[in-house]
Amino acid sequence: MARTGPTSTARRTLLWLAAIIIACTLAVGGGVLAGAASWSPKLGLDLEGGTQMILAPKVEGAGSITSEQLDQAVSIIRQRVDGSGVSEAQISTEGGNNVVVNMPGKPTDAERELIKASANMNFRPVIVATQVPSGAVPEAEQTPADKLPVPTAAPVNASDPNWVDAALMKQFEATSCIAPLTDRPTSSDPAKPLVSCEPDSGIKYILGPVEIPGKWIKTASYGLQAGAQGATTNEWSVQLTLTKPEGAQAFKEVTQRLNSKYLANPEDPQSRFAIVLDDSVISAPASMAVITDGQSSITGQFTEESAKSLSDKLKFGSLPISFEIQSELQISATLGLQQLEMGMLAGLIGLGLVVIYSLFQYRALGLVTISSLVIAGVITYLAIILLGWAENYRLSLAGVAGIIVAIGQTADSFIVYFERVRDELRDGRGLVAAVENGWARAKRTILASKAVNLLAALVLYFVSVGNVKGFAFTLGLTAVADLIVVFMFTHPTLQLLARTKFFGEGHRFSGLDPVQLGAIPLYRGAGRLRTPEETMEVVKGKNARAAGEAERRQTIAERRLAAKEAELVGSRGAGAAKSESNEDSKENK
């Protein structure tokens, strides 16, 4: 039985589609149970409300900024935003030269300044450091007011304990460097001492005034430390180069002072200097040698990763990158909700209109369109949730618009397909054959045209900025969903439906009625051609069907041919008639 082939393939394809959808649903369901995912898509800022800032980096002096520098800038902004207690802020680069900050609610003036300001990297000597990660000293145990230190003299250098006065000591004790962290300023006065934390270790510091400002850092790199004999050891280190002459000169003075303390007592916190980024200590090495040429090497339990991280921070943190707000959008949660509701309403109305039009145009076949659209919708929805979960994809209003627009383009695949099937019916084929032939032709067209769509979505996605990206993304996503549905649902379904009585016999409301499609023989008689499929059709057809079938046996091609042959027989040579008939039969294969 030739018929079982396509039928069972069709059934299998449908089962596969069902399996894919169920698998995705289970994946999302599992995620929801595990508390990692949610059944509703993550919403973009314009639908959820919040603030979006698009920042363009500015480098003083230098014209442009490399992508490495930008990445570093993003991580600096991320630290600042996280440090300021704003939760759920998303920071990303965009278009190769912009930084996008999305955060719920409205940023305060201080937060906005914080984000815009250039990174503040400098070196300060350590005056006091705790040995272990330290929280705030409980109120009862804090040093009483009369015992707080009173400077005995004006400080002579940056490491002088005389910088520590009563107020600073109080602040030091009240500060916590372990969770919950105390909020601390991030752009302090460089001429004054500072209470600071090293977030990685939780150690609490009192630091002296700035001795080496960030602009004196020329560059930094990392690698394996060279041993005494010049052979490489297994120890990672960070090489730091300061500018000459000011950086090297200042560093020489600092290391001379600190190194003498180190030689006296290697454990003395005052032998260390802190590398401070935005008022947080990122590293506080001891000065083990006097550095005279501005070339120093920092060692101590680095892994390759931590050495790279420190070297990157030194290299980029010292860059005076500040940010200019290119665009700032504040959307209230109510407005976002309103836009979402309106977008959904527009989508439903649009879908409703498409449903009505499809039913009007394609009768029962319209139901196939509608169920295909529903399946495409389900696949798109699942994909958005999964992407939201895995890639933190958020649906924006432009994305919603992309989906609504896609309704039309998705439905077009079905239209192209159905019209081809109808064309085949008009040629007098039986429905089963018409579906197979129509599909073979429509498949090419659908693939070629969807390739254009996907290409557009890809180009837009990679080139564009802002809203355009979200739009391009959903456009591409729906094009893929469309292809899946056409191949795995619409075609197999039609294959199966073609074998039902309702469609196969061309019921008036099936949308595939050969009589309505004009596949009625106008001429009868000589020159009948039958394609193999059709012949089989007659053999397999039910009796009731066979009677009707005989009526429509003759194809338009046959009709034309018959007419033409009749016309030609008397007037032209038999050879000409033969070549003509070949032409016609070829055209309808």
Add this chain to the structure above:
Amino acid sequence: MKSFATFGNELYTGERSYEFVGKRKIWFGITGLAVLVSLLIPMLGGGFNFGIEFRGGSQFTISEVAHTDAVIGEEAVDQAVPGTAAVVTNIAGKTMQVQTDRLTDDETLKVSDALKSAYGVTDDHITSTFVGPTWGQDVSRQAIIGFIVFVLLATVLMAVYFRTWRMSIAAVVGMLVVMVVTAGVYAASRFEVTPSAIIGFLTILSYSLYDTVVVFDKIRENTADITKSVRRTFGEEVNLAVNQTLVRSINTMMVAVLPVASILFIGAFLLGAGTLRDLSLALFIGIIVSTFSTIFVAAPLYAWLREREPELARQAKKVHSRRASEANETAKTVNV
């Protein structure tokens, strides 16, 4: 009225045929006129109405206001930051929009507060946008790069798929017509050109080529063995293909335009200015123009580009001579 299916049948058999290729001089003339008018509209009408994203500035949207009086807003802005000119418009229902020149962060907050109290709304109902002067340029620059890259890649893709660069040329020319006419209508509508509108334009690019590819694929099919046949000339085959896909073109246009029309309606009447409205207007015009452009510009243009190829010219001659001889002989022979 004849049913749509019957209409489709007649188009398919060639019983009913519209002269898309034959009368191309008329269609090209109309197209040229439409393009000219579309170019003149922005020139004479004072150019495009660029949105705040392109001009730079601050914009506040206040929803659920008690009074839709513009003066309240103007006074509030003037009091908050003296000397600032504000354009206050009631964009939809109870929603007011206030646009000013670029304000500093500080001033933005002040104006926002002033507007809030002037219109008696809470924090929840005010939205502010601040746009630096380079943002719009950024978006447009990226859009133009995207446009060029896409057109180049699509041209190559089509040339490879159809195995003839003439189809690419015809499709791209058709697309350019769509762009110009859509831009002209957009300018005439005086809607603001916002990044959303740019998105709409970029989508039209893809839609226009998409639509053309579907019709061209049928043309490719019909003309695949053209040189071996003397039934129809190349132009006639192209015309038949366009006629045969006409029902599909109409159905596709309707199905694509219906959801867009619903966004346009919702966007324009219920939400006022914003992403949905600007996007859907460009799409609405673009989809309709694309359908026409494929039929009246791209397909006839392709026929015209190919017709003069020597091989096809010879074939056309054969077709004509066959017809002439048939006409003669039919006249001579008595009915068979």
